[in-house]
Amino acid sequence: xxxxxxxxxxxxxxxxxxxxxxxxxxxxxxxxxxxxxxxxxxxxxxxxxxxxxxxxxxxxxxxxxxxxxxxxxxxxxxxxxxxxxxxxxxxxxxxxxxxxxxxxxxxxxxxxxxxx
Amino acid sequence: xxxxxxxxxxxxxxxxxxxxxxxxxxxxxxxxxxxxxxxxxxxxxxxxxxxxxxxxxxxxxxxxxxxxxxxxxxxxxxxxxxxxxxxxxxxxxxxxxxxxxxxxxxxxxxxxxx
Numbered sequence: 201x202x203x204x205x206x207x208x209x210x211x212x213x214x215x216x217x218x219x220x221x222x223x224x225x226x227x228x229x230x231x232x233x234x235x236x237x238x239x240x241x242x243x244x245x246x247x248x249x250x251x252x253x254x255x256x257x258x259x260x261x262x263x264x265x266x267x268x269x270x271x272x273x274x275x276x277x278x279x280x281x282x283x284x285x286x287x288x289x290x291x292x293x294x295x296x297x298x299x300x301x302x303x304x305x306x307x308x309x310x311x312x313x314x315x316x
Numbered sequence: 317x318x319x320x321x322x323x324x325x326x327x328x329x330x331x332x333x334x335x336x337x338x339x340x341x342x343x344x345x346x347x348x349x350x351x352x353x354x355x356x357x358x359x360x361x362x363x364x365x366x367x368x369x370x371x372x373x374x375x376x377x378x379x380x381x382x383x384x385x386x387x388x389x390x391x392x393x394x395x396x397x398x399x400x401x402x403x404x405x406x407x408x409x410x411x412x413x414x415x416x417x418x419x420x421x422x423x424x425x426x427x428x429x430x
Contacts, residue, residue: 292360294416298411
């Protein structure tokens with residue numbers, strides 16, 4: 201199994217809603233990532249988890265709250281978002297966050313978020 | 317600091333044409349280098365990689381060689397197909413103290429026509 205699975209594929213939410221994005225992998229990877237991608241732009245790193253601990257937070261606003269309940273799962277909790285937060289949210293995993301192995305990241309298909 | 321400069325797009329080619337997409341990077345040390353591809357409406361897929369100087373990554377007819385002297389990792393394909401139409405991202409993996417960070421170039425959109 202070389203897949204990273206993200207749900208939901210599409211999400212529409214209002215600015216007062218609370219929702220969550222979910223990501224799952226069963227490759228035994230110990231690092232998981234959230235990226236944000238706006239239209240016609242490259243993905244931008246948001247968070248890195250290594251061995252279920254938050255390793256990197258790229259100064260992301262607190263309305264985005266990541267959670268890593270176990271080594272296979274990664275959530276992104278959303279609350280009080282703004283319309284400018286509308287984007288494709290990509291989850292990725294890798295063998296290790298410190299670059300063990302070749303360091304390649306495996307990406308999911310993404311969750312397309314629209315904030316009204 | 318660490319950064320990656322990628323050829324501006326869009327690039328429009330006829331089928332069977334030769335493709336080059338330039339990529340140069342600045343980084344301390346010798347990062348692993350990757351090319352990712354994003355087809356319309358999809359996530360990112362690893363296209364090829366190279367982990368040390370003079371390594372050549374290849375996949376699906378695409379090639380890129382890790383050039384330490386010029387800090388470059390240019391993507392090439394001898395004969396493109398319509399199905400290669402996508403956005404291509406160059407990405408060095410920069411190792412920091414706590415974690416490695418994959419930093420993407422701006423992306424180059426390739427459009428291949430019949």
